[in-house]
Amino acid sequence: HATLQGVAFPMHKDAVAALQRYRDGKHNYVQLVMDAEQELIRLCNTEPTELKDLPMRISKVSPRYHFFLYKHSHEGDYLESTVFIYSMPGYKCSIKERMLYSSCKNPLVDMVERNLQIEIEKKVRHCKSNTHTKNTFYI
Numbered sequence: 001h002a003t004l005q006g007v008a009f010p011m012h013k014d015a016v017a018a019l020q021r022y023r024d025g026k027h028n029y030v031q032l033v034m035d036a037e038q039e040l041i042r043l044c045n046t047e048p049t050e051l052k053d054l055p056m057r058i059s060k061v062s063p064r065y066h067f068f069l070y071k072h073s074h075e076g077d078y079l080e081s082t083v084f085i086y087s088m089p090g091y092k093c094s095i096k097e098r099m100l101y102s103s104c105k106n107p108l109v110d111m112v113e114r115n116l117q118i119e120i121e122k123k124v125r126h127c128k129s130n131t132h133t134k135n136t137f138y139i
Contacts, residue, residue, distance in 0.1 A: 009108075034063070054085075064087045069082060070082070084109060084120045084124070088126065
């Protein structure tokens, strides 16, 4: 699975289906978790989510990947933009887990953009001290 950009774990079919539903407007949020034993990226959560709900969706104990549909206005235009959030709870997880999440991030983003045709407008790394506001997602 090694590539020049990192390690490309395949996605479980439920994760792919959830991202397809996200792309098609049926979900506004998808959270993915890595299954290191199976070397697979799995679906974790698709609860409807608003900006104010994001802190509740971010795990305090393990890393996650999040795709969030940020609805906002820019210069008078209503926009819906995909924000990819890579959340890392600091040192509560193992070095191996931190390295795996970090090295799988770019191949995952590439696959989602290329194969699932989801355009990611902004990428955000969330550490345990971050709080996300409209300024975080300024697009």
